[in-house]
Amino acid sequence: MAPTAVGDFTLTTELETHGSKLAIGERTSFHLAGFLFRGRGNGHGLGMSQWGARGRAAAGQDYRKILAAYYAGTRIENRDTTGLxxxxxxxxxxxxxxxxxxxxxxxxxxxxxxxxxxxxxxxxxxxxxxxxxxxxxxxxxxxxxxxxxxxxxxxxxxxxxxxxxxxxxxxxxxxxxxxxxxxxxxxxxxxxxxxxxxxxxxxxxxxxxxxxxMEDYLKGVVPAEMPPYWGVEALKAQAIAARTFAIRKLGQGGDFDLRASESDQAYSGLTDQREESNAAVDGTRGQVLTYQGQLITAFYMASDGGHTESSEFRFVGWDNGPQLRSHLGYLTGISDAFDRGPSWQVGPFTASGAATVLRDNGRDIGDRLLGIDVLQKDPSGRLVGVRVRGSSKSVEISGPTLRAWFGLPDTLVAIVGGG
Structure with a gap:
């Protein structure tokens, strides 16, 4: 069982069977020092939540309604997808x-x-x-x-x-x-x-x-991105989002159009194809998402943690304040009660271990990290900027930078503990 806080604890182990509770072992006291990161969501928070699509499909929403919820003001149109x-x-x-x-x-x-x-x-x-x-x-x-x-x-x-x-x-x-x-x-x-x-x-x-x-490629994307048992409407929504994302990437030159990893979209070829996901691709053949007549960049992620992100906070920077991106009307954050993706915890990090993480990324704050102060959150609750206080100096970094350095699934996170 992972700890959910730092500080002083008494650990006991009990077994309950057929109504009788038995103590096993001696009580053990210990102190857990350092930092824990506890949060929700998995990904950048933009666009469609795959867990949310699953929840919406289970609640009876069809793929059109699912996509309309996550990509505001978009339309589904048909495009020629016969190319390579x-x-x-x-x-x-x-x-x-x-x-x-x-x-x-x-x-x-x-x-x-x-x-x-x-x-x-x-x-x-x-x-x-x-x-x-x-x-x-x-x-x-x-x-x-x-x-x-x-x-x-x-x-x-x-x-x-x-x-x-x-x-x-x-x-x-x-x-x-x-x-x-x-x-x-x-x-x-x-x-x-x-x-x-x-x-x-x-x-x-x-x-x-x-x-x-293109359509054969999508049959290798959908099952790599979403389990085939998550419902046909969720799979159709995934197929259209993936198709739109892929077509938007075509024609940029170079040796390839997309990578087969989450750098673009997960792709496993013929290996993981299933009847359900293939049917979702075939059933939406050629369908893409447009906004004001133009293909959108159909971002999606595993889980939004209960609230999607707005585009201006996408991969936000921090330099004495937030460095926001441009706002895209179809990527406006929404509350999402249908996303029931699991919460997560990263850590604990000791004060010295956390300082080493900063040092390894070019920020020497001394031999101990004393605290992390939240400077700003965005409307979804995600971290925009934080101040990291060390034993010799403090630095300010963006929420996405904190996420990358400490390996956090999302920036929808609470920071527990101190040095």
Whole structure:
């Protein structure tokens, strides 16, 4: 059981069974010093709450009413979604030249049957695969990899590869999200529709990009963003929000349109697709949200904690006062009794440990954090700015900065305790 405050406590353990209460163990007194963060919500607070959509669907609201609640003044319109979308499967390029990540598992691979445009020597049958590595000079390479582990002659990846399969099961690979530029494969593998591009990015790095039709992409987004048992109307609302968000990102140039992570939208390809979520995508095909005739930026998050955020407080800065963003009429905060997402707690942090967090982020306040004073909250109750008091100096930072540094799910938070 996690503590919900700091200070002096007496701990006892009891067992109650069939009406009889039994004490187990001795009473233990202890003092818990430091800071706790207790809050609600999960995400930036803007737009649709996924937990709220679930609650509204359970209460009988259809997807149109759900979307109207979270995106004020918007309309649902139809757009052509027959085009292709390019999805970066990793936030950063994979560094094939770094040797130590290989300790975590096999090399990156894509399983056959496969063909590679313009490179017939890289065609592989079922049971074999394409493997990826870096040469002694640090250039990215691709090679055939037989079931017995033997390799074919390597081919330097000097231009984007286009990998295709005729298999109805899609392209199967262990390439997925990475941390800090390191490829860390495990037992999990994912399958993708469309084609897979491997784009060289220099210095032994490659970027995997899945290219496929928009509606097929959405069938890999909706189940990754929302459980399929949350109700058909919630799933339809999620499909339209995701479609609108994705289309708004098209045409910005570069190697890809969106990332397959929560940096944009979670996407798991064919792997997690379900009948319910596919039906939600098909049932809303082409439908998007507009405001005054223009596509909106359809932000959404896991939970709003009971109140959504207004756009002017989105990712607010702080420099001797709040640095607000522009107001978007369709992103106006509302009270949301339908969101019953769980509350959370982060900590406790000791006074010295909290000071270390500040120091690691370039703010040296001394060896102890003495207190955190709330300077301003926005109408939703989220932190806009705080003063962090240390043993040698105090600094003022924004609520989103506090959230990022201490790993908080949201800025709808109460700060408990002191040094």
């Amino acid at each position: 979308v390019r999805i970066a499967l990793t936030d950063e390029p994979i560094d094939l030249a770094r040797p130590w990540p290989r300790l975590f598992g096999p090399l990156p691979f894509v399983a056959g049957p496969l063909t590679v445009d313009g490179l017939p020597q890289l065609q592989v049958a079922a049971g074999s695969s394409l493997g990826f590595d870096a040469s002694a000079s640090g250039q990215p390479e691709v090679f055939t990899l037989a079931a017995d582990g033997s390799r074919g002659a390597p081919v330097v990846i000097g231009h984007p590869l286009a990998i295709r399969t005729a298999s109805a099961a899609g392209i199967r690979t262990n390439i997925m999200q990475i941390m800090g530029g390191d490829f860390r494969p495990g037992a999990e593998q994912r399958r993708y529709a469309g084609l897979l591009q491997i784009i060289p990015k220099g210095a032994g790095r490659v970027l995997p990009v899945n290219v496929l039709p």
